[in-house]
Amino acid sequence: DVKVTQSSRYLVKRTGEKVFLECVQDMDHENMFWYRQDPGLGLRLIYFSYDVKMKEKGDIPEGYSVSREKKERFSLILESASTNQTSMYLCASIAIAGGGLNTGELFFGEGSRLTVL
Amino acid sequence: ELKVEQNPLFLSMQEGKNYTIYCNYSTTSDRLYWYRQDPGKSLESLFVLLSNGAVKQEGRLMASLDTKARLSTLHITAAVHDLSATYFCAVDLKGNTPLVFGKGTRLSVIA
Numbered sequence: 654d655v656k657v658t659q660s661s662r663y664l665v666k667r668t669g670e671k672v673f674l675e676c677v678q679d680m681d682h683e684n685m686f687w688y689r690q691d692p693g694l695g696l697r698l699i700y701f702s703y704d705v706k707m708k709e710k711g712d713i714p715e716g717y718s719v720s721r722e723k724k725e726r727f728s729l730i731l732e733s734a735s736t737n738q739t740s741m742y743l744c745a746s747i748a749i750a751g752g753g754l755n756t757g758e759l760f761f762g763e764g765s766r767l768t769v770l
Numbered sequence: 771e772l773k774v775e776q777n778p779l780f781l782s783m784q785e786g787k788n789y790t791i792y793c794n795y796s797t798t799s800d801r802l803y804w805y806r807q808d809p810g811k812s813l814e815s816l817f818v819l820l821s822n823g824a825v826k827q828e829g830r831l832m833a834s835l836d837t838k839a840r841l842s843t844l845h846i847t848a849a850v851h852d853l854s855a856t857y858f859c860a861v862d863l864k865g866n867t868p869l870v871f872g873k874g875t876r877l878s879v880i881a
Contacts, residue, residue: 686868695858695873696813711868743812749866757801757818757862759869764812 656680659744659762666769672731674765676744683749685727686759687711687719690741699742702727734769741766772797774861776872783849783879791844791875793859800837801862803869804844806855813858817844849879 660675678685684703688696688711698711700719708719716738720728727746731738744762773796783789793802800821805813817826822837830853832845842859856876860869 688871693873696860696871698868698870701868745813757803757820757865758815759803759805759813759860761812761814 657744657746657760657762659742659765661765662763664765664767666734666767668735668769670734670769672734672767672769674729674731674742674744674767676727676729676762677725678727678746678760679725680746680748680760681724682746682760683724684747685721686745686747687717687727687729688743688745689713690743690764696743699729731767734767736769739767739769772799772861772863772870774859774870774872776857776859776875779873779875781875781877783846783877785850785879785881786848788848789846791846791857791859791877793842793844793872795840795842795861795870797861797863798837798840799861799863800835801865802835802842803860803862804833804842805858805860807858807874808855816857846877851879851881853877854879 657678686701687699690696697713702708702721718730742765745759747759775794802819804816806816807813817833819835825834830847835842856874858874860871
């Protein structure tokens with residue numbers, strides 16, 4: 654079974670702290686994503702990556718950065734956490750099939766619930 | 771910009787009843803997905819619909835896709851309490867782009 658593991662299920666941080674959210678997948682998936690989930694807003698894409706050292710901005714990248722130094726690991730970084738970044742963060746990955754199309758099914762981690770005080 | 775809209779956003783159903791959740795999207799695509807999320811849990815894949823007219827069924831849930839109408843439906847037959855969850859639809863424009871999610875439909879099945 655595909656497994657996407659997020660390092661922390663619950664975090665509490667102070668405003669201005671630097672926060673690292675780690676995500677590791679064990680199925681050699683090319684594409685990885687970070688979403689945040691907020692009540693009434695659904696899932697919104699923060700950043701994604703198609704390959705090692707590659708990154709693309711999603712819909713709400715402000716205040717975030719990412720790192721993908723190894724294929725299996727995709728990290729989300731909050732350089733200076735703010736209270737409006739209190740949210741559930743979901744990491745996901747998907748495999749690429751022939752022809753460059755994805756296989757059609759995202760695999761999600763369990764989520765990291767971040768509270769910024 | 772692709773927009774994905776679900777309705778209703780909240781749904782309270784009696785056990786044994788049938789109902790349909792609708793997912794409309796704004797830009798032509800033939801790749802649509804349904805996910806389920808239980809409270810406090812992450813999302814898990816329910817259905818992958820990759821062509822016009824695609825229909826998938828699993829237990830009491832059936833999903834279909836009409837790409838000309840840009841509409842997918844998730845039909846619930848004879849609802850049971852275990853189906854209580856939030857259901858999301860998501861669209862992929864080209865097969866190699868990030869999924870865009872609807873806001874989710876929170877379903878509550880009551881006795």
